[in-house]
Amino acid sequence: MMKSTGFARSGDKSNSEFFEIYLERLLEQRDHSGLTDMIGSIEALMITVEPGNSIKYIEELSLMTPYHYLVTLDAPKHLTHILRIDMNSPDILLREVKNPDYYDIFRSLNDLYPAGMQRPHSRYLGEILRVSDREHVLELQQAREFRFFSPESLATLDLPSNVSISKPSPYTHNVVGYMERTTDEARVYHPLGKCSILPRVQDAYEKAKELQAALNISDLILPIDHLATRVYSQNREAALLEYLALSSYYYWGSYDIVDQNSSTNVCKSVRNVPESASPAKVFTANNLPYCVNHLDRLPSPTETFVRNFGARLHHIALSVKDGERGNKENIEFVVEAIANQGKGFLLDVVGSREAGLKQVFSQASEYSALIIEYVQRYGDFQGFFTRENVALLTEAAGTQEVNITHPTTPPTTSD
Ligand SMILES: [Fe+2]
Helix, strand or coil: CCCCCCCCCEEECCHHHHHHHHHHHHHHHHHHHHHHHHHEEEEEEEEEECCHHHHHHHHHHHHHCCCCCEEEEEEEEEEEEEEEHHHHHHCCCCEEEECCCCCCCHHHHHHHHCCHCCCCCCCCEEEEEEEECCHHHHHHHHHCHHHHHHHHHHHCCCCCCEEEEEECCCCCCCEEEECCCCCCCCCCCCCCCCCCCCHHHHHHHHHHHHHHCCCCCCCEEEEEEEEEEEECCHHHHHHHHHHHHHHEEEEEECCCCCHHHCCCCCCCECCCCCCCCCEEEEEEECCCCCCHHHCCCCHHHHHHHHHHHEEEEEEEEEECCCCCECEEEEHHHHHHHCCCCCCCCCCCCEEEECEEEEEECCCCCCCCCEEEEEECCCCCCCCCCCCCHHHHHHHHHHCCCCCCCCCCCCCCCCC
């Protein structure tokens, strides 16, 4: 039986007594139930974009990440493009809604928020986790009061029928899916319609990869390091406990970023696998809720983001190979090359060799609203950030967040 307790704790943010007691109880029960043994690494990420935007987004991801375009599945309401690095890292299922008037539960989550509704179909849905016995995991999770889409609902949503998918979390709005696969089996997502390589997608992908190679950065950008979700202040502990109940991750620790009135909270796989195989999950929350902010007037970029977009994934962080190229640190070489192609970054690269790592945020993608973070670690540094870096990154991302007090009227579902 795998053991999820007893890991060294990092960070300096203290939690409530409730959290510490229930964290221990939850992990022990998860281990004893067999769920920790049955639930494995992150197999895939699911992202949806607006009609007409998936090719542009694939082009962007092909330049900025190690992902390759594999194939497209054509279902009634969505095209689902499969992007892959290799079988050692998660896939990306990039879904494009076909009809702008399409409406589903994921759109309804966007429509509730003034910035979310600007791109009503575009959001990160969640992760698919690999399991050894899908039926058993589903049965145990349902007995623990977690809710799942019915097979009929998954078919209506054009989501794969060989994956059991939870209802969106009330804390993060993300879903968790379970897919059964043995080590020697291929990853397949079915039935999502006719499978083919679309020439116009292949073309855009190849051009972006040629550019990536010409810029001499292809070998420097490594797989995903962590996925960072932003939640409301009051949901921080519940979001952590919920993800731990649904996954086989453990609580690594939390850092208080006092300058930004925010904390960064990290969960990692209990298995001895690198982040490239199963990215760390980071949850960021304001220290104080917005409703008391008029008293102290502290910076609150995280709470403002959540009020504008709703709880959701904020960024995908990719590792950059440690080393130097062209008399620059690799991360600076990569950022300069990509910035020269017209892609914006929110700040200069922050951090140092002495601090253990350097980091930077891209501007949010106009297709997914997701930010790409690059992180270069030196030597055997294990952390995900330094306090100074996170304060600067959070502040920079906060410049994107204005208080939207006059939301536009939600788009109607038909003309
Ligand atoms: Fe990050």
